[in-house]
Amino acid sequence: MSRILPREDEPGSLSGADEAKLIRWAVMKSYRKELWFEVPTRRAFINITPQVEACLKESGVREGLVLVNAMHITASVFINDDERGLHQDYEKWLEALAPHEPTSQYQHNRTGEDNADAHMKRQIMGREVVVAVTAGKLDFGPWEQIFYGEFDGRRRKRALVKIVGE
Amino acid sequence: MSRILPREDEPGSLSGADEAKLIRWAVMKSYRKELWFEVPTRRAFINITPQVEACLKESGVREGLVLVNAMHITASVFINDDERGLHQDYEKWLEALAPHEPTSQYQHNRTGEDNADAHMKRQIMGREVVVAVTAGKLDFGPWEQIFYGEFDGRRRKRALVKIVGE
Amino acid sequence: MSRILPREDEPGSLSGADEAKLIRWAVMKSYRKELWFEVPTRRAFINITPQVEACLKESGVREGLVLVNAMHITASVFINDDERGLHQDYEKWLEALAPHEPTSQYQHNRTGEDNADAHMKRQIMGREVVVAVTAGKLDFGPWEQIFYGEFDGRRRKRALVKIVGE
Numbered sequence: 001m002s003r004i005l006p007r008e009d010e011p012g013s014l015s016g017a018d019e020a021k022l023i024r025w026a027v028m029k030s031y032r033k034e035l036w037f038e039v040p041t042r043r044a045f046i047n048i049t050p051q052v053e054a055c056l057k058e059s060g061v062r063e064g065l066v067l068v069n070a071m072h073i074t075a076s077v078f079i080n081d082d083e084r085g086l087h088q089d090y091e092k093w094l095e096a097l098a099p100h101e102p103t104s105q106y107q108h109n110r111t112g113e114d115n116a117d118a119h120m121k122r123q124i125m126g127r128e129v130v131v132a133v134t135a136g137k138l139d140f141g142p143w144e145q146i147f148y149g150e151f152d153g154r155r156r157k158r159a160l161v162k163i164v165g166e
Numbered sequence: 167m168s169r170i171l172p173r174e175d176e177p178g179s180l181s182g183a184d185e186a187k188l189i190r191w192a193v194m195k196s197y198r199k200e201l202w203f204e205v206p207t208r209r210a211f212i213n214i215t216p217q218v219e220a221c222l223k224e225s226g227v228r229e230g231l232v233l234v235n236a237m238h239i240t241a242s243v244f245i246n247d248d249e250r251g252l253h254q255d256y257e258k259w260l261e262a263l264a265p266h267e268p269t270s271q272y273q274h275n276r277t278g279e280d281n282a283d284a285h286m287k288r289q290i291m292g293r294e295v296v297v298a299v300t301a302g303k304l305d306f307g308p309w310e311q312i313f314y315g316e317f318d319g320r321r322r323k324r325a326l327v328k329i330v331g332e
Numbered sequence: 333m334s335r336i337l338p339r340e341d342e343p344g345s346l347s348g349a350d351e352a353k354l355i356r357w358a359v360m361k362s363y364r365k366e367l368w369f370e371v372p373t374r375r376a377f378i379n380i381t382p383q384v385e386a387c388l389k390e391s392g393v394r395e396g397l398v399l400v401n402a403m404h405i406t407a408s409v410f411i412n413d414d415e416r417g418l419h420q421d422y423e424k425w426l427e428a429l430a431p432h433e434p435t436s437q438y439q440h441n442r443t444g445e446d447n448a449d450a451h452m453k454r455q456i457m458g459r460e461v462v463v464a465v466t467a468g469k470l471d472f473g474p475w476e477q478i479f480y481g482e483f484d485g486r487r488r489k490r491a492l493v494k495i496v497g498e
Contacts, residue, residue: 028194028360028395028396028497028498030395030396030466030497030498032464032466032471063194063196063330064194064196064330065231065233065328065330065397067397067462067464069462069463069464070473071472071473071474071476072473072474072475073411073412073413073473073475073476078289078293079239079293080239080285080288080289081239081274081285083274083277084273085272085273085274085275085276085277085282086272086273086274086282086285088273089272089273089274089282089285089286090285090286090289093264093286097263097429098425106417106418106421107416107417107418107420107421108413108415108417108418108421109417110417111415111417116417116418116421119412119413119418119421119422120421120422120425122412123410123412123422123456123457123458124289124290124456125289126289126292126293126458127410127411127458127461128461128462129293129294130233130235130294130296130462131235132198132233132235132326132328134196134198134328139198139326139328140237141236141237141238141239141324141326142237142238143238143239144237144239158473160464160471160473162397162464162466162471164330164395164396164397164496164497165194165196165330166194166196194360229360229362229496230360230362230496231397231399231494231496244455244459245405245459246405246451246454246455247405247440247451249440249443250439251438251439251440251441251442251443251448252438252439252440252448252451254439255438255439255440255448255451255452256451256452256455259430259452263429290455290456291455292455292458292459295459295460296399296401296460296462297401298364298399298401298492298494300362300364300494305364305492305494306403307402307403307404307405307490307492308403308404309404309405310403310405330496331360331362331496332360332362
């Protein structure tokens, strides 16, 4: 299944109306929105797929790419399953790979922070996702959902949605 | 080495033919294809670079970006070396970081699944890659190859190739 | 905060001059530059944000996406904090997750290499980042900085900056 827009193999067949349409097609659209969070706990996973879908609809983009990234370096945006047990597994697994305690084990925490582990957890889960837009929809497999992963919450933080396409 | 298309510093020099060309340049192309897999084992790494190159050729895109992502949440798309020994090292390393057994150690597996470890392995190896397209080619360093990483195989699954550019 | 360019809700109001502008808007720009490194040590983190900002300025792109990726499979490009203590923590943490020694523990090193661990460290830290371009700037949160992560240095290696937009 592939799709190329518009057909370029018949340039001679363009009427004036088609040309105008071609020009409109050609306009690269660009859309930007910040999603804000204030997670009451240190760590949490929040399904933001509905918000990203709303952004896409608002953008009017039919074909292109969506970038969703954490704007903070102790948070992630990632795609996985919306299943509570899995999220508990992630929490436990990330805590084993990069434990919060003892906070004194990290040089970074000598700056007065206690969030060095969050900088590590975020690298495993990733900063961003790039999602294809096809026919105006997030081009997803059956279980793909977008999550904001908070590893140092209890304050206002945000993710960026940037959509580029036509 | 940088390249900006087309030159905008001489807008006054456009003839009618140039203008038409400009309009054609302006058309943002969009291409989509699914790559299907049915890996007979639970885990495997498959080099999909030739398939992605075929997609790029078919798209006709000369300058832009290619997104290749797993459409399933227990699989990865990543870029690394096509070296059998390294793949054995990855297998062993990922199994140490997120062991399959005992399956009862994961909350997720209480849903009837046994693939919680696959959801973790995929986060380490990543969901997607974004590759530059320059002069109609994947803009790669000397050893870069694209792999589909299967962590819960023995069923039909797919990756998405989305190309956006001109 | 969202922005869609140009406004399409008033197509009837286009004068000839506006149409010409519309066509110019439509031109998708594409920019490419390689950043070269020769790190004297095996491992290092280098802040490349100023170089990427210079590329963006040179490209003239106002709205779009920047891809920055390692062109080598034993190096990373990632976004995190420019804090020396954190970088020491990353070094120690990555060495614990994928130790360099003993090099004989990796099949890959039987090819004559000693860098199998670098192929693993790079997967945790990631190959690439995709950054939004808004109003001609890298659309960053307060602490986001782009790093080249070297895990097998002491030779000339490079990263790619590809910018697509308008």
